Amino acid sequence: MNFLVVGGAGYIGSHMVKQLRRAGHELVVADNFSTGYRSALMGATLVELDIADAQALDRLFAAHAFDAVFHFASFIQVGESVSEPAKYYQNNLAATLTLLQAMIRADVKRFIFSSTAAVYGDPVYVPIDEDHPKAAINPYGRSKWMVEQMLEDFDRAYGLKSVCLRYFNAAGADPDGELGERHEPETHLLPLILQAASGRRESITIYGRDYDTPDGTCIRDYVHVSDLVAAHALAVDYLLDDGESTAFNLGNGQGFSVQQVIDTARRVTGKEIRVSEAPRRAGDPPRLVADPTRAQAILGWRAQFASLEQIVRHAWAWEQKHPWQ
Structure with a gap:
């Protein structure tokens, strides 16, 4: 197949590019490098553009007969979205509309979209189904x-x-150690913990120890990045097999607390990892855990790296490489 991977130089997009190339597909990466890294492409064909540029998209679609488009080119920082909502609506919504319009003009009719559990807001029940x-x-x-x-x-x-x-x-990183998570600034828990372990930051902050959970810290569902991209590969096969439009939750179906992640990182790294404490942050629910039953039943997807220790080990191997320094 011939695929377009938008945002293929970012964290999840680059893992997707590796997965698709390993499977023998042809692909083009489109990225404007607002957050991605050229080194993450590992030789994949690149067209540097912004998906808000309709003319550039028309040229791209005229030059290639794509079977499907994968879209990873969204801004993802929740706090920044509150302080700069225009930036998020412009890129995540308006630019995506421009991309979809270009697809329609080019008669490309299959689209895999990176969405988020954030669409659910504060959970009414857990685990969360679609x-x-x-x-x-x-x-x-x-x-x-x-x-x-x-x-x-x-x-x-x-x-x-x-x-x-x-x-x-x-969470996590490529098991081969070739790719990993490197946001700037970093906001995700596991890489922040591992930066504290490696000495790139002084400590990790726990926001609230008074939640209604066994150890008082928030519980979240961590899913390995390699498992995420495996789900994308199954999703595009589903569409190529004339599947109907739908949505799936991607999570392990089990939650780990902030304290459990820190304790696991201490075991994996052999480092003390200093902790500081702060009050709860607004909008942090006690538990966010997926019900992945639908993806399992329809896509046949199963997490291969469901162990928190595996996720941490792969992320730690990547952190120790310091490829961005």
Whole structure:
């Protein structure tokens, strides 16, 4: 197959590129490098563009007969989305609309979208299935939910088929050690913990120890990045086999607390890892855990790296490389 991977130089996108190339597919990466890294492409064909540029997209689609498009080019920082909502609606929503319009003009009718569990907002029940009410509580989550709604309309009007993959907490790194997580600034828990272990930061902060959980810290569902991209590969096969537009939750179906992640990192790294404490942050629910039953039943997806220790070990091997320094 011939695929376009938008945002293929980023964390999850680069792992997707490696997966697709390993499977023998042809692909082009489109990225503007606002957050991605050229070194993450490992020789993949690159077209440097911004998906907000309709003319550049038309040239790209005219030059290639793509079977499907993978979209990873969203901004993801929740806090920044609150302070700079225009940035998030412009990139995550408006630029995605420009991409979808270019696809329709080029008669490309299959789309794999990186969505998020943030579309659900504060959970009404746990574990969270796909039918859970959608009530995003920040512009990041709302921008993703708006795209999902837009995709429903594009299916009805233009026959564009899509799969929306709602990630819970993406974590870990390529088991081969070639790729990993490197956001700037970093906001995800596990890399922050491992930066404290490696000495790149003084400590890790725990925000609240008074939640209604066994150890008082928040519980989250961590899913290995390699398992995420495996789900994307299954999702595109599903669409190529004439599957209908739908959405899937991607998580392990089990939660680990902040304290459990720190304790596991201490065992894996052999480092003390200093901890500081702060009050709860607004909008942090006690538990966010996926119900991945639907992805398992329809896609045949199973997490291969469900162990927290495996996730931490792969991320630690990547952190020790310091490829960005």
